[in-house]
Each structure stands twice: as structure tokens, then as C-alpha cells.
Amino acid sequence: MSIRYGLLALLERGPMYGYQLRSAFEDSIGAAWPLNIGQVYTTLGRLVRDGLVRALPEHEAGQRPYQITEAGRRALASWFDTAVNHTDRPRDELTIKLALALATPGVDVATVVSTQRAATKRALQEFVRRKVRETSTENVSGRLVLDAMIFQTEAEIRWLDHCAESLTAPSAPTAGAEQP
Template sequence: MSIRHGLLALLEPGPRYGSRLRSEFEERTGTTWPLNVGQVYTTLGRLERDGMVEQRGGDASGRILYALTDVGRAELRDWFERPVDRESPPRDELAIKLVMAMGVPGVDIRAVIEGQRRHALEILREHTRQRAQAMAAGPSHRDEVARLLVLEQLVFRAEAEVRWLDHCESRLVRLAEAAATQPPA
């Protein structure tokens, strides 16, 4: 997740202070990805170091305001134009867990899969419930639609995980059946 670029996007309309950026980020993402205010200020410091934001004095409460620079605007435009690279996905803990479990004696891989499937289905039910609530409210404001898009992405991701786990289990069943029909070495 690019917090860096998310903050640049939130600064595009005008200067903001760190805790406001944090709350706007969480509102836009439907509180799905909470941010620590320290993480916001650390990222702002790096963006300032890289010339993408600058301090613009303070507000009436003395909070430091940050503003987007031309370099930051160019980086933001480039980010929106550049597709997200899915060729080199981040390491997936679940995939690593399953392949490692296959080689560890005494681990019931099907139990691991079933436990994960139950968890994924719980998550799916919760995201589906949240999506239904958002739809019932009749999203009309941009932030409400943005929250709905995030929830739908989470629903689709959970559905895909359940399908993949079903696939893993059926592959393991076929492997066990094939092993059972082979003569002993």
C-alpha cells in the first residue's frame, strides 16, 4: 500500500496537517487500513526530504501544514498513470505457510486449509455485511463510493482466497489418491 502516494493525493487540494491527513486517509479507505499518526509524520518527513512536500507555516492551533510541491504533483500524476505491478507480488504468508506445512511431519495440511477457509469465510461475511450497509445507505458522496469500492475489493479478495483454498484442498486430495495407487518403493 502506498501511503506515500496516498498522502500526496490528499495534499493535492491544498495544505493539510498530519493528523488531518491521517483521518482523511482512513475516511477514504473506509477505515480498512488504519494509519498511525507517527507513520504519517515519518512519511511526510521523507516526502519533504525528497522535495515532494514542503511546510507551509501553521494553522490557528499551531499545527504544521504541509503542501504539495511541483515535484510532488509530478510524482502523483506519474503514480496515477502507472499501472500497479502485479508481476512481483509481495510474499504471501498463507502461500508460504501451506507449502512449508507440506514438508513438516505431523502437520495436517488439510486442517491448516480448513482453519484458514473458516477464517476467510468469517472475513467474507463481515465485509459483505459492511458492503450491504454501505449500499443500503445509498452511496452518493465521493467518499462513500470510495469506501464501497474498498469494501468490494475486500469481498472479492476473500472470495478468491476461499476459491484458492478449495483448489489447494482438491489438489492435495488428488495427490493423496495418486500416492495411494502407487506401489511401495
């Protein structure tokens, strides 16, 4: 998730200070991914350093608004015009965990898979409950983010089912076995 470009997109609406940016970010994505205020200010500092945002004078209440620059607008337009590359996504901890479980002696990989499947199923149920609550609101972007989370969670369950089937196949590797 790109906080950098998220903040630039929000600043395209007009100047905002840190807490406004955090609230607008969470409103835009339906609070699916809470944003730490420290992360907002750290990112704003980098955006200022890179010339994509400028800090405006503080208000009487001590709040400093930020404004997108022309360079920031160009960077934001480029981000929107560029497809997300699957190789640019962060490493998947679950995939790494299962791969290492297969290569680690004494690990019951089937238990790792079933434990994760149960947790993923609970997450899916919670996402569906949230979607039912979100459907009554007009927050289209929040509903779309929630839909993406549901689809990704459903895909993870399918993949875990595939892993479980692969582990019970006659040629399934055992934990700690040498891989060719």
C-alpha cells in the same frame, strides 16, 4: 498499499496536517485499512526529505500543515499513469505459510487449510455486512475498496478449496516429503 502516494493525492486537494491526512485517507477508503498516525508523520518526513512535500509554518494550535510541491505533483501523476505490476505487490503470507507447511514434518496441512478457510469465510461475512452498511452512504471510493476486499476474499476461498482438493488427490504431496 502506498501511503506515500495516498498522502500526495490528499495533499493535491490542499494543505493539511497529519491528523487531517489520516482522517481524509480513512474517509477515502471507507476505513478499510486504518492508518497509524505515526506512519503518517514518518511518511511525511520522507516526502519532505525527497522534495515532494514541504512543511508550512505551524498554526497557533501547534499543527504543522504540509503542501505538495511541483515535484510531488509530477510523482503523483506518474503513479496514476503507471499500472500496478503484480510482482510489485507484497508477499502473500498465506501462500508462504501453506508452501512451508507442505515442507515441514508433522504439520497437518489439511487442518491449516480448513482453519484458514473458516477464518476467511468469517472475514467475507464481515465484509458483506460492512458493504450493506456502506451502500446507504455516498462514499463511492469506500464502497469500491470494500468490493475489492470482497472479491479478493472470495478468490482466497476458491484457492483454499483448490488446495484442499489438491491435498486429497492421489498424487498429493505429504508434509515434509521431498519435492522434485
